[in-house]
Amino acid sequence: MTRMTRTQISLAEDQYRYLKNEAAGRGMSLSAVLREMIEGRMRKQHDEAPSITSIYGMFSDGAISGADHDRILGDDLAARKLSERTR
Numbered sequence: 876m877t878r879m880t881r882t883q884i885s886l887a888e889d890q891y892r893y894l895k896n897e898a899a900g901r902g903m904s905l906s907a908v909l910r911e912m913i914e915g916r917m918r919k920q921h922d923e924a925p926s927i928t929s930i931y932g933m934f935s936d937g938a939i940s941g942a943d944h945d946r947i948l949g950d951d952l953a954a955r956k957l958s959e960r961t962r
Contacts, residue, residue: 894908894909
């Protein structure tokens, strides 16, 4: 079983009502609903994370060496972050 850590959060009234109604409707505790929501978000982020295999063969022309990988991957990461901010 996963070890749980007790925590305390503050919610806006409408957020609390939403979670309370969601929990009651699903026959779950408010904590279980929150854990499920967080787990779903974590899974989504993991699934959307780029895989190293997605760049395999991208630079097959030989003009770029392995020494350039930090710059190339860093530029790509910076471009993705900028794209996310402008959405």
